[in-house]
Amino acid sequence: MGVSCDLEVDVNGEEVFVVDKFDSFYRECLQKILSSYCGRISKLFAKSKGRTRNLKVIFHDFPGGVGSFELMTRFCYNNGKIEINPFNISLLHCIAYYMEMDKSMCKTHNLFEQAEKSLEEIRYWTWSELLVALKDCQNLLPIASSSGVLNKCLDSLVGRLALACETSPCPSTSSPDSSGFRVSTDTRSTESLKSFSRATWWFDDLVALRPHLIGMAIKSLVSRKFDNGIISKFLFYYQKSKFVTATSNEKREITETVVELLYSLDQSAVSCKSLFVILRVVLNLNISKYGRNKLESMVGSQLDQASLDNLLVPSPIGTNYLYDVNLVLRFIKSFIEGTSSMPLMRLKKVASLMNMYIAEVAPDPSLKPSKFLALVRALPDSARDSYDGIYHAIDMYLEVHAGLSEDERMKVCCALNYEKLSSEAWNHLAQNNKFPSKSAAQALISQQCRLKSLLQDTNQPASPCSFVDTESNGKKDESHDQIVLYAGKLDLSAENEKLKVHLQSMHGRVIELEKVCRKMQTQMTKMMRSRLSSHSNARSLPRLCS
Secondary structure, eight states: OOOOEEEEEEETTTEEEEEEESSHHHHHHHHHHHHHHOHHHHHHHHHTTTOOSOEEEEESSOTTOHHHHHHHHHHHHTTSOOOOOTTTHHHHHHHHHHTTOSTTTOSSSOHHHHHHHHHTTGGGSOHHHHHHHHHHHHTSTTHHHHHSHHHHHHHHHHHHHHHHHHHSOOTTTTSTTOOSOOOOSSHHHHHHHHHHHHHHTTHHHHHTSOHHHHHHHHHHHHHTTOOHHHHHHHHHHHHHHHTTTOOHHHHHHHHHHHHHHHHTSOGGGSOHHHHHHHHHHHTTSOOOHHHHHHHHHHHHHTGGGOOHHHHOOBOOTTOOSSBOHHHHHHHHHHHHHTOSSOOHHHHHHHHHHHHHHHHHHTTOTTOOHHHHHHHHHSSOGGGOSOOHHHHHHHHHHHHHTTTOOHHHHHHHHTTOOGGGOOHHHHHHHHTOTTSOHHHHHHHHHHHHHHHHHHHHTTTOOOOTTOOOOTTSTTOOOHHHHHHHHHHHHOOOOGGGHHHHHHHHHHHHHHHHHHHHHHHHHHHHHHHHHHHHHHOTTOOOOOOTTO
16 A cells, blocks of 8 residues: 555635545646646645645635635646636636746646736627626635736726717716706606616616725726716715615725715715715714715815705714704815805805704704804804894894803804894894893994994985984984983993993983984985985985984
8 A cells, every 4th residue: 555645725714625645646646737837836835845745735815715726626637728708707817816827837828828818808798798707806806906807807897988978978967966867758858868877877787896896996987087977976876775785884884985986076066965865874884084074074065055954963972962063063164165265155155054053053952152152153254144043043042041141141142243133133132131231232332333324325414323214203213212221221230331431421422413313304304305306216215213
């Protein structure tokens, strides 16, 4: 009986192939066959020279596992012949690369060269064959990337998509919120639906790819100037479709990939509405801070397209307040910093949205004054033509937060621009006991200065803060009564003595000016009628004494 010799091959811990022979001749045959085609095997046998038994080869990352190893051995025992097609080329290419089955081992029948020649025919493959090869690549990473087969398949796929887009342009898809699914009997709408279908036919096919490959494909499409609007639609579609069966970890990977890719696109092609959908998903996922910052930056840059419902995001777990105010503040910061020259129209649109948001969060009893003030002051004063909305929000805030100190209440009220309050808001403030006395007095002074400015618009010489009522017919000046009444309501402490003196001085001036107003009344009425007759579009004199 010959000497027993065991050769064991452990493939990725999945299975161990054992070759039991009773003569060293068989071991030598095995060695010659495998070594003649596989450089990796040849090197391992060279290291074991002189050993006659109990040889073991361990592969930890053999591409494709046990089935691939059997495929390789069949190639070797078949004199280096095997059928190569789009359905096995990715696997064979990776095996050849991993086992070093190139020209250095076999000049004529090496597997790597055969696979490379087959890849040269990739331009003749059908779309389905190309997809199969690409899907196989994602199961063979990172070998598929190192061998080059992944890049070749991916380049071919992206090239076909780019060519299809050029030959079948899709109008209107570059608009992020445009819908290609609207059905209408109108011929143009039908054509739009067909165009949209032509531009998005590949969506379902690529959903089967993993995030890593999607990232590579999209980056390649972007470099080829592919329509960013179509890309963004695909990414939102991809995220939604993959989430149906994904685990928490997979959802996190998908979201981070989608956000990073969206961030690389032209932001005008990214739907703000869809970004908020992802944002609410992110609340339950522990994505990286880097990815979250990118998402918030994209949302902030399009804040003027958001709605109130979009902003009402629940506060993070562990906080007492109802809504995530800090998130909205970050949105505003991104919006303001997003461009060097912000169009005033966009700024005013965000200000209108913020007025509604501030009014919505004002009744929250857990909202601190500092956060409330930060919301009011987040936008520049030029963004608001009127502060009436902010006044009413402050009124609600002070009502709910009745326990605030005088200083805290005063700080909140300092956020108001009294010069941009309407007469109705000013009259309400003058009688509002929730506002501190200093604030009401400041509003009073602002109102007087505004009256002065309005009177000066009539180009009539008059003392500062004169009151003229062209329709009072000799009635007593009511604004005078309001000032006197309010001055009597003020409860001024010693530290407010200067303010008290100022108000008393104003009171005296108003009494004197009342006499002047009555004398000027008749003359002003005549002048006004004369001006109206000569200038049909002239502005009426304000009724300042009502």
